[in-house]
Amino acid sequence: MLLAQALRQQIEAGTYPPGSLLPPESALERQFNLSRITVRAALRELETAGLVSRRAGIGTRVESARPQGVFHHAGSSIDDILQFTRGLPFRTLSVEELVVDDALASELALQPGQRFVKVRGLRQGEGALPIMYSEHYIPGLYAAGVPAFEGHAASIAELVAQQQGSTVEEIRQEVSAVKLPAAAARTLHAKPGALCLRTRRWYYDSHGGLIMTGTSLFPADRFVFTSTLRRSPVS
Numbered sequence: 001m002l003l004a005q006a007l008r009q010q011i012e013a014g015t016y017p018p019g020s021l022l023p024p025e026s027a028l029e030r031q032f033n034l035s036r037i038t039v040r041a042a043l044r045e046l047e048t049a050g051l052v053s054r055r056a057g058i059g060t061r062v063e064s065a066r067p068q069g070v071f072h073h074a075g076s077s078i079d080d081i082l083q084f085t086r087g088l089p090f091r092t093l094s095v096e097e098l099v100v101d102d103a104l105a106s107e108l109a110l111q112p113g114q115r116f117v118k119v120r121g122l123r124q125g126e127g128a129l130p131i132m133y134s135e136h137y138i139p140g141l142y143a144a145g146v147p148a149f150e151g152h153a154a155s156i157a158e159l160v161a162q163q164q165g166s167t168v169e170e171i172r173q174e175v176s177a178v179k180l181p182a183a184a185a186r187t188l189h190a191k192p193g194a195l196c197l198r199t200r201r202w203y204y205d206s207h208g209g210l211i212m213t214g215t216s217l218f219p220a221d222r223f224v225f226t227s228t229l230r231r232s233p234v235s
Contacts, residue, residue, distance in 0.1 A: 003028070003032055003034060003038065003039065003042035004041075004042040004043075004045040004046055006032075007022065007042065007043075007046060008046065008049075008051065011046075011051055011052075011062055011065055012065050012066070014065070016062045017062065017065070018062050018063060018064055018065060019061070019062065020061070020062050021058075021059045021060060021061055021062070022043075022052065022059065022060040022061075022062065024059060025039050025040065025043070028042075041086070041087060043060055044086055044087040045087055046060075048087060048088065048125050048128075049125075049128075050063060050064055051063060051064055051065075051066075081155075081171055081173070081201075082154075082155040082157065082158050082168060083154075083155070085123055085132075085153070085154060085155055085156075086153060086154045086155075087125075087153055088123040088124065088125055088131065088132075088153060089123070089124065089151050089152070089153045090121050090122070090123060090149055090150065090151065090152045090153070090156060091121055091122045091123075091124060091150070091151075092119060092120070092121045092149055092150045093120040093121050093122065093187065094118075094119070094120045095117060095118070095119050095120075095146055096117070096118050097115065097116075097117050097118075097140065097143070098115070098116055098117075098118055099113060099114070099115055099116075100112050100113060100114045100115075100116060108137060108200070108213050108215075109202070109213075110137070110213070114139070114140070115139075115140035116137045116138060116139060116140055117137070117138045117139075117140060117142075117143045117146055118135060118136070118137055118138075119135070119136040119137075119138065119146060119149060119156075120133075120134070120135050120136075121133075121134055121136070121149065122134075122187060122188070129188070129189055129222060130187065130188045130189065131218065131219075131222050131223060132216050132217065132218050132223070133184045133187055133188050133216070133217045134214055134215065134216040134217070135214055135215050135216075136149075136156055136212055136213075136214040137212065137213045137214060138160060138212050139210060139211075139212075142160055142163065142164060142211075142212075144163075145159070145160060145163040148163070155168075156212065156214075157171075157201075157203040157211055157212045157214075160203075160211050160212050161203070161205060161211050164205075164211075166205040166206070166211070167205065167206065168203050168204070168205070168211060169204060169205055169206045170203075170204040170208075171201055171202070171203055171204070172201065172202040172204075173199060173200070173201045173202075174199070174200040174201075175197065175198070175199050175200075176197075176198050177195055177196070177197060177198070177220075178195075178196060178198045178217075179193045179194070179195060179196070180192060180193060180194045180195070180196040180217060180219065181217075184217050188217070188219055190219045194219065194220065195220045196217050196218055196219050196220055197217070197218040197220065197223060198215065198216070198217055198218075199215070199216045199218075200213070200214070200215050200216075201213065201214060201216075
């Protein structure tokens, strides 16, 4: 992307040194005569490279003059979670239909006997190591939309919801530190048994229906998650 390339060159040249803020999105839109969507995509590309971080109410802060190879994600809302994979294409590794057995039901809080489609894949930026290995479980009713996952550079859950004419209204999330399984380590080009961040998420529509559930693994040296928490006003 030309805007991302131009901003990267300015950062590397010291026009915007580490610790400084890039111009607001509105200023970049006017300066480069681009749409807000294009400007935000360019800033996400810089964020993925570890050059900048983005904070609501603060702006886009320069973190480094050189790509760090670490994916930084700031999130504190449903929209943040749905948008953090934007710009990172999904590469499908395998697709299989299955019936939920007792073990899987216990692991992912599903009902035994239900038919799901399991999709394994990676998220990987251009010229970079994979950032994330994931396993998505899609209700069998939504199986027809699975081919669209390949190359999708945004939220899979949001895609599935859109295919059904719905939206993601609730996300339940569990985050833990685990050792990287050997099979996932091979696909990530990482060391088996190394520490990684595991997220498990359940996505629901406005009626409480399950859109999708899944598990993602992030090598510890490739992903940083930050959030901003604010105390609710006392009434």
